[in-house]
Amino acid sequence: MKVIKIGGNALKNLNIQILNQMQAWLAIGEPVILVHGAGPMVNEALTRAKLPVKKIDGLRYTDQRTLAIMQDVVQVQVWPMLQHVLGQAHMAANLLTEGVQATLKAEGEYGRVGEIKSVAMERVTGQLYVIGPLVPDERGELLNVNADEIALAIARHFMADSLYFLTDVDGVLNKQQEVVSNLTPIDASNLVQQQIVTDGMFVKIQAAFAAIRAGVTDIRLGKDFETGTKLILGE
Ligand SMILES: Nc1ncnc2c1ncn2[C@@H]1O[C@H](COP(=O)(O)OP(=O)(O)O)[C@@H](O)[C@H]1O
Ligand SMILES: CC(=O)N[C@@H](CCC(=O)OP(=O)(O)O)C(=O)O
Structure with a gap:
């Protein structure tokens, strides 16, 4: 299985090579799970609403208003955009959200920010799945979960062989x-x-090394699947 984390910026620039590679994996029955971010789009929406962008340790402090704006950005802007791009490349995605549950992170220190508590789905077969950064808690209320952390939890749960962090820097x-x-x-x-x-790179690297320690062998970070930074455990 391949888990691909696509940051908000990378999402705007999903190129043909990336889409072709995903198609090729799916064609040979390799399941692909896309975890998409939305960070820059949420920042833009907050700025338009004259609200501050507040981050602590790379994580967004999320009050109710921020959460509402984020929900709108993901549902109205990001998810339709991703669906459109995938559709143009003849790929249809299933939403994975239903099987995934979050719980409040650090007792609310970051506001309505969560971390992944459980993934219900046992296994996936040869299909494309997508999950975004809003994940329901025990009561079905949405929490903002950093997409790098979701990618880690998904890769760990399914014991993915590869985890790619596609981002806006070369590595x-x-x-x-x-x-x-x-x-x-x-x-x-x-x-x-x-x-x-x-x-954001601090959060990404923490997630990436947690994944490698959990047994995900091939972890890369950059603008594509081949170049960039490869994470290794070293001696
Ligand atoms: N040493 C570093 N190398 C590369 N990027 C870094 C580094 N330190 C901080 N960054 C920042 O991390 C950003 C990537 O993280 P983030 O904005 O969260 O991306 P994404 O939206 O892809 O998750 C880069 O755009 C850069 O501004
Ligand atoms: C808690 C937290 O920080 N959540 C992130 C979720 C979106 C995300 O991860 O987007 P990128 O991958 O584009 O950075 C945020 O609000 O920005």
């Missing part, structure tokens, strides 16, 4: 702004300590 960048082609946990923690890896 993890070092102090010289060069792409690190192979990143070990020690490299990553050095980059974090030196504040070279920050914000």
Whole structure:
């Protein structure tokens, strides 16, 4: 199984190579789960509404108003856009949301932000599934869950062999702004300590290393499936 996390920016630039590769996997019966973000679109909508964009440790502080705006952005803008692009490439996606449940993260420290509590679906077969960053809690109320963390939970649950984080940068960048082609946990923690890896990349790297520790062997981060940064456990 392939799990592909597509960040909000990457979503705007889904190119033909990426779509072709997804089609090729599906054609040989390889299940593909797309986890989409919406971060930049939510930022734009908040700015239009003259509301602040507030992040803590790379996670969005989400009050009720922010959550409502986000719901609108995902339902009216992001999901239809993704459906359209997939449709043009003759791919139809099933929503995975129903089998996935979240629970409030850090006792509400980030507001209505959740983390994945459970995934109900036992297995998927040769199809395309999509899940976005709004996930219901125990009572069916939506929580904002960071899409990198969803990708980790999904990859871990299904024991995916590959997890790709498609984003708006070529990979993890070092102090010289060069792409690190192979990143070990020690490299990553050095980059974090030196504040070279920050914000959204911090969240992404944490999710990526949690996935590798959980046994997902092929984890990449960048603009496509081949180049960019490969995460490795090192010696
Ligand atoms: N060392 C780094 N290398 C690359 N990107 C970094 C680094 N540190 C912080 N970032 C930021 O992380 C961003 C990617 O994370 P994020 O905005 O959450 O993307 P996505 O929407 O794809 O999840 C980059 O656009 C960049 O601004
Ligand atoms: C809690 C939290 O931070 N949620 C994210 C969910 C969207 C997301 O992850 O989008 P990207 O993949 O485009 O960053 C947010 O509100 O931005």
